[in-house]
Amino acid sequence: MNLSLQDVAWHDAMGRVIETLDQPNFWTALVRLLGRYVPVDNWVVLIYSAGKPQVLAESPGADGGMDSLFQDYLKGLYLLDPFYIANREAPQSGLVRLQDVAPECFEQTDYYQRYFRVNIVTDEVHINVQLDNQRTLSLSLGSQCRFSLEQGALLGLVRPWVAALMRQRLMFERDPGEAPQQPDNWQSRLEAAAEQLTTPLTGREMEVALLLLSGCSNKEIARKLVISAETVKVHRKHMYGKLGIKSQSELFSLFLQAQE
Known part of the structure; x- marks a missing residue:
């Protein structure tokens, strides 16, 4: 077996992330690892369901707390989120890019101009794990620059590793089996x-x-x-x-x- 130094570094880093699987800093450790290979400026872990998305973890705001714009998202803006809409229309596991789900006039909407461009900045990609017919576990990665084809391919390559860890992590979340069914x-x-x-x-x-x-x-x-x-x-x-x-x-x- 011929391994490059980069291969060895990846396996070593992934091993360290696995060691945090039952620790509070797991999601941060996982995103930091991915951030070595693709640009990640903000992130959030969600469970999409028929009602309001359930937040498991997120990158802290500038003051260390929850971003105020993200609070607006949870109040109802999620109804306009192309990733949320895609998960309601056709939930599935896999790597989902913004360009795969954004409607034709997305960048002309007030949602894009007043929320997405400010909070997400430029581009977004999700790693989805479908839990059942109603729920999808999703790791959202936001970037100030567009993900390149090479970066997208790399995320696709490591997705099976990441998805497996995401599913295993649910055992250590506070209430992984309950999906809030609040009305829109x-x-x-x-x-x-x-x-x-x-x-x-x-x-x-x-x-x-x-x-x-x-x-x-x-x-x-x-x-x-x-x-x-x-x-x-x-x-x-x-x-x-x-x-x-x-x-x-x-x-x-x-x-x-x-x-x-």
């Missing part, structure tokens, strides 16, 4: 607000609203809802009229207000 906060509040309108929003109009805010084009919305693009435009026009708004930015402002 914004959707429930929007439904309540819609009931106060003279002409309430329909369920389909609310579906269109959420997909618009997540960055889907009319064609993408049409494909997801199995309707025509012209029908999407009609739903959008009716929805804007009922809400008394004229733009997606105004719709996003209503979305934020519904979280308070």
Whole structure:
């Protein structure tokens, strides 16, 4: 067997990470190891389910505490997260890149401009471990620069190691078997607000609203809802009229207000 010094260093470092499997610093040790090979500027470990994501660990904010923007994410912005949406639509294990799941108009959304670009910065990749039909354990790695093809390939190469450790780590988390099934906060509040309108929003109009805010084009919305693009435009026009708004930015402002 011919091993390079880099191979030896990887196995030595991985062995040290395995030794922390039952320790509080496991996730930090794992991300630091990955950070030797790919740029990692922020990270979070989540369990995606039908309700609000469950946070197991995260990189500390500038003051050492939880990032305030991430609190906004947990209040309801997660509903616009392309990774969350992908996990609800088609949960699966594997390496998932932002470019794999981001809608066509993602970078034009208020979510991207006012949250993602500030909190995640530029690029994001997830290592997913599907636990069952409802839950997916996900390690999110955010970077100030785009991950190169080589870095993506390297993450794909080490993913089996990382995924196996992620699954084993669940045995040492405080309550790994319980998945919170809280209702989607914004959707429930929007439904309540819609009931106060003279002409309430329909369920389909609310579906269109959420997909618009997540960055889907009319064609993408049409494909997801199995309707025509012209029908999407009609739903959008009716929805804007009922809400008394004229733009997606105004719709996003209503979305934020519904979280308070």
